[in-house]
Amino acid sequence: MITVLSLFSVVTSLVVTIMLLRSGLHLQPILIFVVSCFLSSILTICLSFSSLVSIFDMLPSLCFNVAFNIFHLFVFSSVYKSISLKMLQYICLTSQHDYVTVNSLSSGVTLKEFSERTDVLINMELITKHFDAYIVTKKGLLVANTIKTIQSIFNIKRIGLYGKF
């Protein structure tokens, strides 16, 4: 029964997540994962109660479900935003017909990513653009201060590049 419950919860969350991600809804991916994990857990609990399964047979399947969702979120976020993976992809595809140097990688991936992230910040109304200059908005300042507070709680002095810190 534990196997059936675990499979049920994992498959349900996988199907719900992929359907929501492919649906084109403008929802934050993290929200989609939280909703699908919550929904599949609720369905698993309902199924357990309806088939009179003990709570101790239900707990492992819930653990598997949460673990699966976190692993899935990790895979998704790597595919969605990781710059290193985009660089690897660029090198694998471009090296078949052209030479790839650090400079071509910078213009092909890094600069594009920089402007993409800038657009994200502008769309979220965290920064604004005046001609060719950027400034943080009140909302952006609030978010930046929250990040700085979290960093100071964890005693993180400086952020940014892997190699430097």
Next chain:
Amino acid sequence: MSELIYFYSFTLVLALTIILCLLLLGYINPCITLQNRYMFVSIAGLIGWVFFVYYSISHFYTIRLVDIISTTMFLLASILAIGVFWSLICWGFTTSLLVALSCFHYPISADLWYSSYSSGSTITDFTNDRLSILIRLGLVARSSDDILIPGSIFAKVLSFTYRSLLRIYRINQSFI
């Protein structure tokens, strides 16, 4: 049955303790690098978990194999989730850019913004920084004339998997 409640509760407490240790280690030894801080805490958490499982097997007779496997998966996933959170607040590109811009109270150019984010480094330095991970993992190799090539067959497999996942999730990438 109370043994099982104890067992599951301890797993949850251990996952939360890892965050607490990550916080405390920053004050105990501020010189330790951010990567090492996370690695040290994760390994310590796993060692603690192994000892707890050994203790539980020898003292709690109601513990089943499925309980150990499921809670181990839960703990590993928690460590991964903490890693994602840690990576976001330490090296997250978008968050770091926002924090860097918030230090200026007047409009600045993209070049100055980027320079402020990377403490005076250039865009090529940033590319080299992110590339260093791929090279360290053997996924990318640098030839003698500085040409970048896929490091191994694993790099091509990973690239193919990445492309397939992009199609499954319906994510558009302009350079593909």
